[in-house]
Amino acid sequence: MxxxxxxxxxxxxxxxxxxxxxxxxxxxxxxxxxxxxxxxxxxxxxxxxxxxxxxxxxxxxxxxxxxxxxxxxxxxxxxxxxxxxxxxxxxxxxxxxxxxxxCTSEVADHTLALLLALIRNLKHYEKDIEKRNIWNYGTAPGGIRLQDSILAIYGFGKIGKAVAQRALAFGLKVLVKDPYISAETAKAHGVILVEDTYIKEKAHIISNHMAPTKENKNYFNFNYFRELKQQPIFLNLGRGETVDEKALTQALDIGYISGAGLDVLKEEPPVLISNPLLYRENVILTPHSAFYxxxxxxxxxxxxxxxxxxxxxxxxxxxxxxxx
Missing domain, CATH: 3.40.50.720 (NAD(P)-binding Rossmann-like Domain)
Known part of the structure; x- marks a missing residue:
């Protein structure tokens, strides 16, 4: 053999x-x-x-x-x-x-790391201090308070559950979209099972952990982003195929979302030199390293x-x- x-x-x-x-x-x-x-x-x-x-x-x-x-x-x-x-x-x-x-723990930890870095403007302050030699907290927006915020998780498998557990510890209210679980299962984990309409209306943070399927390819497209009411932070630690990256870039430019933390992209390794998601203080990219x-x-x-x-x-x- x-x-x-x-x-x-x-x-x-x-x-x-x-x-x-x-x-x-x-x-x-x-x-x-x-x-x-x-x-x-x-x-x-x-x-x-x-x-x-x-x-x-x-x-x-x-x-x-x-x-x-x-x-x-x-x-x-x-x-x-x-x-x-x-x-x-x-x-x-x-x-x-x-x-x-x-790698459930690692991906869940990475999700919260991206979220906290974006909310607390760490990329902005690092550039202020190291490149612009500025020592002033007021150069960045104040950001949201986690304890008063709503997180929506797409995909409530082991990683989604681990993210919810960490988010609840920070005082976040957690919504879940997953066609494969019941409302009772969601309730048992301290979260609420909802549909897209509610998420688009209420969520301050959206975190994707869906496995790729034919049905969810480019799920997060321009129509999705433009219907968001809270200008949420968008996180993708699932698969790159679920996100229309051109639409994501447009959503950032227009302000439909306030920031993005991405550990996965549609094409990997990406052509970084021409990637429009780079050089933005409200976007953090990591090289598919959440598992590591x-x-x-x-x-x-x-x-x-x-x-x-x-x-x-x-x-x-x-x-x-x-x-x-």
Missing amino acids: NILISDSKEELKLLEQSDINRIRENLPDCMVELYPYVNKKEFLKKIADADALLTAFLPIDSEVLKKAGKLKIICIMASGYNNVAVEEAKMRGIAICPAADY SEASIMELKNITFMNLINFLKGNYTAIKGRIV
């Missing part, structure tokens, strides 16, 4: 020899190949002989899956799997196994490699998360 581990050179730097050794110790009859992705043509040759693929962000489209005649499983070293042609994989009997719940800590990376690798090993051993009940 052949196991192919492939991604960009940058992503593969996260792996250590001990990770590879873990596979070999648990699956001594398997051949393991570590392949830093160069181009698709070369990758197609590699995938043709693979029984299992471990990757994080490589696009696994229909062309790749058609060449992968022996492939049984794709283990994703990430929580999302929107880079995989899921229906094609299902048709070919190829399992998809993303990592589950390895020493503990989360260790847990991510442990979950991914053990999922791969358990699947190939036929021990499906030991897999952390779910098999798609």
